[in-house]
Structure formats: structure tokens, C-alpha cells
Amino acid sequence: MKLKLTLLLLIAALALAGCARASDQIAGGDVAITLATQPDPAVVGDATLIITLADADGNPIEDAALNVKGDMNHAGMVPVLAEASGGPAGVYDLPFEWTMPGDWIVTVEATLPDGSTAVERFELSVESG
Ligand SMILES: [Cu+2]
Secondary structure (H helix, E strand, O other): OHHHHHHHHHHHHHHHHHHHHHHHHHHHOOOEEEEEEEOOOOEOEEEEEEEEEEOOOOOEOOOOEEEEEEEEOOOOOOOEEEEEEOOHHHEEEEEEEEOOOEEEEEEEEEEOOOOOEEEEEEEEEEEOO
16 A cells, blocks of 8 residues: 555656656747857958857856857858857857858857757848958
């Protein structure tokens, strides 16, 4: 009798743990991604993108893998790609190049250590050098 009750409690506990894991993954989609540029404002030429990742509580997310794509708002441009990983204190520095002045859309895709992904788009204008 007592063993049966223990088993039931164990099963209930496992079910709760399963729920907690599932909600963690939903929270993983709630990632704050910010983008800053060096130099700022952006000008044509070599640049550094400074991307920060934080969770819903504001804690930095390290060890994510970032894929960054820079597109312009007109057709016929080759996108500019960059990657980063590591991110000590949740800060990821990426060498980048603004190849034309004008309006850019930077798409940041982050793959977090738990395998979930988060995507953010940033629009900014790049001045001629
Ligand atoms: Cu262009």
C-alpha cells in the first residue's frame, strides 16, 4: 500500500518536472536581443556589431551561437553575413562590413545553449563614409 502511494507521488513529481521543462523552453523564446554598432552611427566600411542576449529576467545568455545577416531594403544586393559564439557576459562582438549607404535590415538569429532559437530584426540606416 505504502509503496503504491510512493510510486504515485513519484509519477506526479515527474509529470510536474516535465511541465517545468516545457515552460522553460517557452521562456527561452522570450529572449531580449539588442544591437549596437561601432562606429555609431553606422558608416560605410568596416564595423563591429555588438549584440547582447539576455533572458526574460535580464540575466546574460552566454554560449549562444549567432548567425547575423545584413540586407538592404532594395533588391540585388549580396547579403553580408557574420557569425559569433561564446559571448562572455552575454555580449557578442562581430566584425561586419557595411557595403553601401542606405537602409539596412539586420537579422540576428541566436541558437541558445538549450537548442532553442530566438530571432530579432533591426532596421538602421548607414551613412556614406
Ligand atoms: Cu544596397
